[in-house]
Amino acid sequence: MQPAPFKLERCFARHEFSAQYLLSASDCESLTLSELLGLADERSLALWRELKLGYTESAGHPLLREAVARLYETITPEQVMIAAPEELIFLAMNTVLRPGDHVITIFPAYQSLYEIARSLGCEVTPWQCQATANGWSLDLDQLERCRTARTRLLVVNFPHNPTGFLPTPSELEAIIAWSRRHDLLLFSDEMYRFLEYDPAARLPAVCDRYEKGISLAGLSKSFALAGLRLGWLATREQALLHACLTLKDYTTICNSAPGEILGLMALHARERIWARNLAIIRANRQHAESFCRVHGGRWRWLAPAAGSVAFPEWRGDGSSEEFCRKLLAAKSVMAVPGSMFDFPGNHIRLGLGRKNFAEALQRVEEYLRGT
Numbered sequence: 001m002q003p004a005p006f007k008l009e010r011c012f013a014r015h016e017f018s019a020q021y022l023l024s025a026s027d028c029e030s031l032t033l034s035e036l037l038g039l040a041d042e043r044s045l046a047l048w049r050e051l052k053l054g055y056t057e058s059a060g061h062p063l064l065r066e067a068v069a070r071l072y073e074t075i076t077p078e079q080v081m082i083a084a085p086e087e088l089i090f091l092a093m094n095t096v097l098r099p100g101d102h103v104i105t106i107f108p109a110y111q112s113l114y115e116i117a118r119s120l121g122c123e124v125t126p127w128q129c130q131a132t133a134n135g136w137s138l139d140l141d142q143l144e145r146c147r148t149a150r151t152r153l154l155v156v157n158f159p160h161n162p163t164g165f166l167p168t169p170s171e172l173e174a175i176i177a178w179s180r181r182h183d184l185l186l187f188s189d190e191m192y193r194f195l196e197y198d199p200a201a202r203l204p205a206v207c208d209r210y211e212k213g214i215s216l217a218g219l220s221k222s223f224a225l226a227g228l229r230l231g232w233l234a235t236r237e238q239a240l241l242h243a244c245l246t247l248k249d250y251t252t253i254c255n256s257a258p259g260e261i262l263g264l265m266a267l268h269a270r271e272r273i274w275a276r277n278l279a280i281i282r283a284n285r286q287h288a289e290s291f292c293r294v295h296g297g298r299w300r301w302l303a304p305a306a307g308s309v310a311f312p313e314w315r316g317d318g319s320s321e322e323f324c325r326k327l328l329a330a331k332s333v334m335a336v337p338g339s340m341f342d343f344p345g346n347h348i349r350l351g352l353g354r355k356n357f358a359e360a361l362q363r364v365e366e367y368l369r370g371t
Helices: 007-015 033-039 042-049 062-069 085-096 112-119 141-146 169-181 238-248 257-268 270-294 320-331 357-369
Strands: 080-083 102-107 123-128 130-132 135-137 151-157 185-189 213-218 231-235 348-351
Touching (some): 033 257, 112 151, 151 169, 169 185, 320 357
Parallel strands (some): 102 123
Antiparallel strands (some): 080 231, 130 135
């Protein structure tokens, strides 16, 4: 396989650690090690103090898998596999897909959700989100128009990156029912789950609702621990997990021993971490909405329903790519245009999870006043 360069990640590699402000970061303000240790229970602290820095179990520490399983209604620890989120996408796609298969993918999307399938020789059809007066939406009827006799896999992502779209529970059930009717695997990227502005709107995990559902989640977004590089697959497709673990022997083999114990601490303190992150996101969402309304001639606000990102439309002079380049050069503020997601139009992703988001917007304000 030879995947195309990962546009978004190459962009971050160039600018993430040199720009003063990241306007488009998708994660939440990272917890410090001392903050996380301060949230830990005594059992986790004992594991931390006594930790041996050797190899770990390939599927993940048993206590960590138990803690992950408690996030779900039907999943057992044996139905959980721990690895880096990006690695899990790679393993799952390489396990379930073969050249000639057809894949339907929500669009725009994190590039690996569709690029790995393409690089494996699969045909990929985008199921495209639509901008509306009330934010973003998906046309459920389009799914059937996308399907072919070779369709093997449907890929979704809720809450959605980069738009912040969240379907209703009935819409999710319709997606699951459609997948079941056509006997498809349903891969659900749920990295932003638990960041719903209204917890009552939280969707059930796909792995709980569908016997052929595969839920991807992790600590990078809703747990504010991107540096741990820990995520998981949860599925009742036991043969798929076994195949992923077999392939993992050729990637990382096992996970970081310190990372797994720190991840266990986070899972035990999950409610406090989610509340902390949501407080930051809610405040920044208000800042972003007010900013777009004040500059309505140049920005169209498209309200996100959940998660730590939004995807408004740039309506000023020039393309969104040009705006982002000039903003970076003039104000050292990195912003990500929609082209990084292969998405047409002039959208720009805003990251709502960082504490200095309002300061970054002030830099944008200064830039706009000067143009």
